[in-house]
Amino acid sequence: xxxxxxxxxxxxxxxxxxxxxxxxxxxxxxxxxxxxxxxxxxxxxxxxxxxxxxxxxxxxxxxxxxxxxxxxxxxxxxxxxxxxxxxxxxxxxxxxxxxxxxxxxxxxxxxxxxxxxxxxxxxxxxxxxxxxxxxxxxxxxxxxxxxxxxxxxxxxxxxxxxxxxxxxxxxxxxxxxxxxxxxxxxxxxxxxxxxxxxxxxxxxxxxxxxxxxxxxxxxxxx
Amino acid sequence: xxxxxxxxxxxxxxxxxxxxxxxxxxxxxxxxxxxxxxxxxxxxxxxxxxxxxxxxxxxxxxxxxxxxxxxxxxxxxxxxxxxxxxxxxxxxxxxxxxxxxxxxxxxxxxxxxxxxxxxxxxxxxxxxxxxxxxxxxxxxxxxxxxxxxxxxxxxxxxxxxxxxxxxxxxxxxxxxxxxxxxxxxxxxxxxxxxxxxxxxxxxxxxxxxxxxxxxxxxxxxxxxxxxxxxxxxxxxxxxxxxxxxxxxxxxxxxxxxxxxxxxxxxxxxxxxxxxxx
Numbered sequence: 269x270x271x272x273x274x275x276x277x278x279x280x281x282x283x284x285x286x287x288x289x290x291x292x293x294x295x296x297x298x299x300x301x302x303x304x305x306x307x308x309x310x311x312x313x314x315x316x317x318x319x320x321x322x323x324x325x326x327x328x329x330x331x332x333x334x335x336x337x338x339x340x341x342x343x344x345x346x347x348x349x350x351x352x353x354x355x356x357x358x359x360x361x362x363x364x365x366x367x368x369x370x371x372x373x374x375x376x377x378x379x380x381x382x383x384x385x386x387x388x389x390x391x392x393x394x395x396x397x398x399x400x401x402x403x404x405x406x407x408x409x410x411x412x413x414x415x416x417x418x419x420x421x422x423x424x425x426x427x428x429x430x431x432x433x434x435x436x437x438x439x440x441x442x443x444x445x446x447x448x449x450x451x452x453x454x455x456x457x458x459x460x461x462x463x464x465x466x467x468x469x470x471x472x473x474x475x476x477x478x479x480x481x482x483x484x485x486x487x488x489x490x
Numbered sequence: 491x492x493x494x495x496x497x498x499x500x501x502x503x504x505x506x507x508x509x510x511x512x513x514x515x516x517x518x519x520x521x522x523x524x525x526x527x528x529x530x531x532x533x534x535x536x537x538x539x540x541x542x543x544x545x546x547x548x549x550x551x552x553x554x555x556x557x558x559x560x561x562x563x564x565x566x567x568x569x570x571x572x573x574x575x576x577x578x579x580x581x582x583x584x585x586x587x588x589x590x591x592x593x594x595x596x597x598x599x600x601x602x603x604x605x606x607x608x609x610x611x612x613x614x615x616x617x618x619x620x621x622x623x624x625x626x627x628x629x630x631x632x633x634x635x636x637x638x639x640x641x642x643x644x645x646x647x648x649x650x651x652x653x654x655x656x657x658x659x660x661x662x663x664x665x666x667x668x669x670x671x672x673x674x675x676x677x678x679x680x681x682x683x684x685x686x687x688x689x690x691x692x693x694x695x696x697x698x699x700x701x702x703x704x705x706x707x708x709x710x711x712x713x714x715x716x717x718x719x720x721x722x723x724x725x726x727x728x729x730x731x732x733x734x735x736x737x738x739x740x741x742x743x744x745x746x747x748x749x750x751x752x753x754x755x756x757x758x759x760x761x762x763x764x765x766x767x
Binding site: 387389390392393394395396397398399400401403407408411412415 | 554556583586587588590591592594595597599601602603604605614615618619660663664667
């Protein structure tokens with residue numbers, strides 16, 4: 269055990285640039301996934317809350333399906349399954365899409381929770397002043413929702429970041445797969461997986477605390 | 491207060507600005523409004539009183555179609571307002587929006603938007619409706635704020651204001667749209683007693699200036715002293731209608747008599763406090 273820790277750096281150091289590069293890729297994927305999942309989440313949440321059955325039921329089904337199935341299976345459906353219907357995507361596109369749909373269902377529920385928390389009088393007063401429903405949503409309701417959902421959203425971003433490791437299974441050379449590859453040639457799994465875990469930890473922690481700071485900046489002037 | 495409506499309320503059409511004919515509203519099997527008809531002339535202020543559950547708030551909410559009547563006709567500013575589920579979605583949305591731009595409504599619970607300052611609250615709807623250039627709209631909003639003595643509060647958030655101040659801002663927020671009629675739904679019911687006066691004073695002032703209004707209220711003294719006419723609603727029917735002094739001083743229907751006895755007694759103190767409006 270002592271030996272292991274002693275030559276830890278000797279083993280890991282040569283591979284650090286490679287791992288950091290993979291970590292940077294993880295961040296890139298995460299940014300794409302998160303932005304897309306917000307769009308998905310907002311659309312699904314608005315459909316879910318629309319009161320129009322034709323929009324509400326597909327949204328319910330989507331949330332039910334995504335939350336009730338493993339993310340890994342969802343990734344396989346999109347990357348391995350869809351090509352049977354002629355829909356072929358690169359590992360990056362398929363992976364980003366799968367994780368964005370997955371994250372979107374969680375974001376949708378977070379937004380829905382935020383919407384429920386806004387008193388109905390807020391919407392009524394907007395409509396009473398002749399704002400359209402869309403304008404009332406955009407100018408009156410959503411700005412209030414944004415403030416209450418920042419904490420759960422930052423957790424969701426951290427989840428998305430961690431979920432990118434699942435994309436190692438569809439040959440995307442992100443941090444986890446990169447580590448696997450290195451381990452296969454160095455036979456030092458403990459050192460490398462611990463180091464990789466620390467990189468993930470650094471990224472998720474930064475993201476959660478970063479958002480907390482942002483929240484304190486923006487929130488509750490009123 | 492003269493009984494005939496003052497002519498200065500601004501509408502181009504002669505005759506009533508608002509005319510409801512045989513409005514019925516059912517919630518499931520429960521018929522809340524059983525054929526209500528009324529007309530409001532420009533510049534007139536009409537009080538609607540009645541026990542809770544009588545349908546008076548539902549009646550008010552039918553005017554701006556927050557509730558869709560089961561049947562009946564709404565005539566506003568010389569045109570029949572279409573409503574109903576058979577209307578195409580976007581057409582319905584446009585009708586509602588256009589109607590509500592001209593029909594102001596103020597609620598019991600103020601409903602100012604907490605993330606916007608006082609001024610932003612007031613200018614939002616006129617800006618969205620394109621009522622003028624931004625500078626004009628802001629100028630008008632500031633005038634209105636000066637009128638209620640709250641110009642200094644224009645950059646405050648609503649949470650920093652008292653209930654009375656919030657409600658007065660809510661009233662001028664509605665006025666900033668230059669509505670042809672103002673609906674007030676128990677606007678003093680959520681206020682601490684000592685804050686009721688300032689809100690009632692503002693409404694009285696507006697009534698005197700000829701703002702057309704339909705006021706659902708529990709403040710009998712207010713109805714008596716400020717409203718030109720009063721309507722007493724009982725179980726979805728208008729039971730009494732006429733000049734406020736008559737309806738409140740000498741009601742014919744037994745229900746109205748009983749209601750007034752019940753309401754006036756516990757409210758004596760409150761009523762005395764505002765009788766100098």
